[in-house]
Amino acid sequence: MKLFAILPPLEAVAENKLEQGTPLSLEELLKISIFQGVPKPLLEKNLGAVVLRRFRKGEVICREGEQGSTAFYILTGTAQVMIKTPFAHLKTKSTSRWGHLFSKMTSLFVNKRDDPRAQDTIAYIPIDAPVDLSYQDPVATLKIGDLFGEMTCLSFYPRSATVVAGESCEMLEMLQNVLQICQRNPTFKKQLDDNYRERALVTHMKSVPLFKTVSDDYLKQLKAKVTLVSYEPGTVICSEGDTADALYLVRIGFVKVTKAFPGGEMVLSYLPRGSFFGEMGLLGYVQDERRRSLRVPVHIPAKLTLKDQTDPIDVTVADLSNHGALLKTDHPIATNQGLLQFTISIEGTITRVQVQIRRTMESEDSATTIGVEFENMNELQATQIRQIYQKSSTTGVRSASCTALDHVELVRVGFEEMRTMMKLFPSVQEQMKKAAENRESANRYLMSVPRDVPLDDFLDHGLIQAQNLLILDLSKCTRCDACTEACAATHDGVTRLVREGLRYDNYLVATSCRQCMDPLCMVGCPVGSIRRKDSLEIIIEDWCIGCGLCARNCPYGNINMHPFEALEEDHKNPGVMKPVVKKKATTCDLCTDLPEPSCVYACPHDAAHRVDPKSFFGFQGSTPEGVSVSNLETTK
Amino acid sequence: MIIDRTHARWCYFVLIFTGLLALSYLIYVHTSMVPPTGGTILGLIYGILAFLIMAFVSLLGARKKVPAWRIGRATTWLKGHLWLSLLLIPLLLFHSGFKSGGPLTVVIWMIFAIVMASGLLGIILQQMLPRLMTEQVRMETIYDQIDHVLQQVRYETDIQITQLVGPLGVELIVPEGATAAKIKEGIPQPGSEQLKKFYLDRVRPSLDPAVPVDATFNSATKINTFFEEARLVLPPNFHATLDTLRDVMEECRQLERQKTLHHWLHGWLFCHVPLSVLLMVLTLIHIVTALWY
Incomplete structure (x- = not known):
């Protein structure tokens, strides 16, 4: 199907024309579903930042390792995405027949089949596209409605893979500003999420070592239950000490994992696509029996009309089981999903709390004050409360803080889903335990560095x-x-x-x-x-x-x-x-x-x-x- | 190489072995009433031992050419080189019966003395200079890179001054491998000409990698004094630039100092190595001649 009848047939277009791409008019852009709903003036301002590109079968769209600044959205046709660089790591090996006597080492390029390395468990390679590539056969197909090159476009990372037109195809090539407009467009966002959920989520989850043994059928069921969440650069996803309520899989971007350390903050890792975090907290590796904190998301009541997310809000939480004693909370943050998030510090045991929300700037009398009891809240929140109340609960608190380094999209698997999965597939719990133990021992090692060291120098x-x-x-x-x-x-x-x-x-x-x-x-x-x-x-x-x-x-x-x-x-x-x-x-x-x-x-x-x-x-x-x-x- | 406690075993070995050699020599002299020479069995044994040790210590250079070969840690080789060389003194003295011998052996003795002296000088220098270099050259770089770094420093300083005072009227030499920077020439301010003249006449000549640093700048104190005095002459708006120039000059001075120390640290080898080779050759001639005749 040709979307643009006004354009000449593909065969008639000169090579250099294809290279340049065809600028599209406002009317033409508005015909495309992903731009529907975008304010016209906004699109008009960015007309030059998106072009239509047409590729012949076999033509290279982008090459791995190249610098780039654009993302591609497939309108028609298919594309093959692959990694062409041979899979190997550099290994130096003594090749002397005389033991180590004349040990000139030879640099060999070997792959993990010939030279398995510790913790070599990754079977899928994360790339900047809605699919992962299998280690065994690193080729996949991208179809109509797929967006690739998001990370290159948003964060200027090199191209992660080579993309070749599988057949004659048409694509939109866009710069960062257009991609950001699209991402803010709920229609487009939903389309991408649906695509991902439908086509890539199961593969993505299968690529995570934790879920290796989980059956495809269960993962298919699970894909409807998980939440797809996105974070802007610098946003704290979870803080050290927060109650652990979910496991996260990184779908796009990099998550910075940090841990408070005497004299500073230690970056434990930068988690790329394909990584996961949150297992330690879920397994209760980090427990604080005396003082716990609970991050509470509460739907902002309709009658509390907020002008925007910066509107000052005050939250009071009363422990009804303790004669209405007030609990400490941090500063509440309104999210763009219509939720208000804040953390309650809890000591001892509580059974029932009441949340009051009002606008700070208004007087006590005119303020919109509503009461929310946890019993009346949705399932997710109730689950969290249960986690606190149940003495036998295995959940704990976050052992490290996670922050979005760039534009980050995550798959959030809630505590309940994880608990069910662990019951059905005991190997998941074993894998989680193993991963958590490894991370815990690494953390212990870090904390064992002598405290009297001039850490600033370090x-x-x-x-x-x-x-x-x-x-x-x-x-x-x-x-x-x-x-x-x-x-x-x-x-x-x-x-x-x-x-x-x-x-x-x-x-x-x-x-x-x-x-x-x-x-x-x-x-x-x-x-x-x-x-x-x-x-x-x-x-x-x-x-x-x-x-x-x-x-x-x-x-x-x-x-x-x-x-x-x-x-x-x-x-x-x-x-x-x-x-x-x-x-x-x-x-x-x-x-x-x-x-x-x-x-x-x-x-x-x-x-x-x-x-x-x-x-x-x-x-x-x-x-x-x-x-x-x-x-x-x-x-x- | 620093002589420290890790050399203790080698030191004891050399002392004990020397003692044993001396004992054997004294016993021989006591029993036969004449000292051993190269022609006697004991003298020959001393000679063979000395030659084997000479061969071993000469191999240090060859061992350095194959650093990846696992034929003993380099530090062990060097310790062996140092301490076994000392054994050559009693061995050769006992071998010769404390006589200088013919013209060839006289030459061998002389060269041996120079080689030993240069070696000892090397040990002394290696004891002192690394520490001195560490203390005095905080801005140390890789020796081979010094000229390149100096070129880079001069080029960057030229650019900085040009940006302040306008064209310098001299050719700005782009360091090898670098690309010429786009220079945004500054608008001359009051005192610019003064700074330009000061830079071109007093500072820039000493930034030339090919020219040794001027005596005015050969110590940190002198550099400080020089720039303190310059502060009195140049307007205050250029005082920050003077601080930069002082730092630049200090870097150049340190790198020049590194060069000098490096030459001392390794220069003795130019005497030690060729003469060692010559000594080995003459020793072989001595052996052949002695065996032949």
């Missing part, structure tokens, strides 16, 4: 590490560069170490992965291939597309792009394969295949050490002069 310099640091004792180092030469000799001539970095007293923290407090390298990875293991070590997954964003984001230059040769179809000669140089991101691998890192082994002056930062900085902070490197734990 935070400022990004020197809090979970595993290892390469430090050079500058009072011994003769600057002979044997360490970097050894690193290069070990890794096919490409050094992963630069003898420059931050100084900490007489020590130089040389440039190699530091597993920072705030791992900026993870922000924006279009395919979520760089992530932090529970041990906090940075790992780059097989499906890295070599866009180099992580290398650019790393403030210490600790991520290198390692070139390798691959075969790719020649754009000029379809069907002909040609060798091309692709890249994969890599960090210092600590020469894990060898008994000791090469840099340390090759330092003739005993100046290079891999140290456990906990023990090193533990006393470095208080008595720097007394530190003897020979007493440090040199990790192997």
Whole structure:
């Protein structure tokens, strides 16, 4: 079906015309369902920011790793979305037949089938489209009504996948302002959500390791019960200490997970699409028996007419089971879903509360004051109350705060649904327990870092590490560069170490992965291939597309792009394969295949050490002069 | 390499071994009434041991060429190089029976003395200079990058001053590998000419990587004094610029200092390494000659 009869047939259009796209008039735009309901003047102002693009079968619409700033909406036809970069991670391996004697290590590109790594459980690759790609066969089809490239458009992340026209197709290519207009349009939003719910939600849930064993039938039932929620950049999704009431799956964007830490805030992770959070709280890993808080969403009563979301509101919560004693609340926030959210601090046991809402600016007499009792509230709220009342409840509080880093869309699976699922599929609970235990042990590790450390220095310099640091004792180092030469000799001539970095007293923290407090390298990875293991070590997954964003984001230059040769179809000669140089991101691998890192082994002056930062900085902070490197734990 | 407690075992070994060598030498002298020479069995044993040690210590250079080979930690090699070299002194003395011998052996003795002296100098320098460099050069960079950093500093300072006072009238040299920046020339303010002249005449010449830093700027105190004096001459609106120039000059001074210290730290090797090779060659000639004749 041709939407635009005024346009010439596709075959007659010159190539360059296709490249440029066709600007659309206001009337033409209004014919398209996604723009219906958008105010005309708003659309008129942004006419140049959306074009109609037409692609022939097999034509490349966008390529993985490329920079971009637009999103595509499919009007007619289909498109194939795929990752063309070979799946592999860089592995250095000693290939010597003489044991470790002549240990020149060879950089090998191996995939997880040949080299399974710990926690390699991800079967689906998240991309910037409403579908996930299977690790086994990373190709999927996009259909009419699908929107792809949202993250590139909104946050300027590199393209996550290559999209090729599956047949002759027409698409709208739009810039950020148009996409934002569309997202604010309830019709369009509903259409996207419905599409997603119908086509991708089950796959998405299947891609989450927690739900691996849940039957398709159950997931199909579940898809109607879950809530799709979106957050603008900087919005707090949940705060540390809040009552846990749901599990969240990241659908679009990045969620920053932080934890309060003595002297600062630690970024535990940036969760990309395909990740989940909230399992620890649901399982009650973090319980506070004496003092609990409950985040309460209350429908704003119709008679309390609010001008906008900033209208000042006052909320009073009385504990009816305790002679109307007032409970502490935080500042209420009106959401755009017509809800008022606030947190009640609860001590001991309560059975019945009453909520009064009024506008602050009005006098007591004229204020709209209504009473809401929890018993009369909807099921969701009642569930939350039950969670508090039931002593046997397993729910707890959030162990960390989660904030939307950019435009974030989440799938919210409520507590009741999770509880039912856990009953029906005990393996879900086991998986959740496992994930929660891993995260809990990582958190415990972090909290075990000595408190007397000058934490500001740690935070400022990004020197809090979970595993290892390469430090050079500058009072011994003769600057002979044997360490970097050894690193290069070990890794096919490409050094992963630069003898420059931050100084900490007489020590130089040389440039190699530091597993920072705030791992900026993870922000924006279009395919979520760089992530932090529970041990906090940075790992780059097989499906890295070599866009180099992580290398650019790393403030210490600790991520290198390692070139390798691959075969790719020649754009000029379809069907002909040609060798091309692709890249994969890599960090210092600590020469894990060898008994000791090469840099340390090759330092003739005993100046290079891999140290456990906990023990090193533990006393470095208080008595720097007394530190003897020979007493440090040199990790192997 | 810092000589610390980790060298204790090597030190004891050398002392004990030297003691044993001396004992064997004294016993030989006591029993045969003449000192051993290269021609005697014991003298030959001393010579063979000395040659083996010389061969081992010479291999340190080769070991550095293959840093990835797991043939012993580099630090162990260097410790062996240092301490076993010291054993050469008693071994060669006992081998020669405390005699200088013919012209070839005299030359060998002389070169050996220089090699040992340069080695000892190297140890002393490596004890002191890394610490000195750490203390004195807080803005240290990779040695090979110093010239590039200096070029970059000069270029950036040129741009900064141009933005303040207008065209400098000199060619702005873009550092290798960098792209020329688009310079927005500033509107000259009162005192601009003064600042321009001050920069071009007094500061900029010392920013040239090819030219050593002027004596006026060879210490942090001198730099501070110089710019304090300049504050009295230049109008207050340029005082912040003077602070920047002072920091720039301090960076250049530190990098120059790094260069100097680096040359001292590694310069002795230019004497030590070639003479060690020559010593090895002459020793081989000595062995062949001794065996042949």
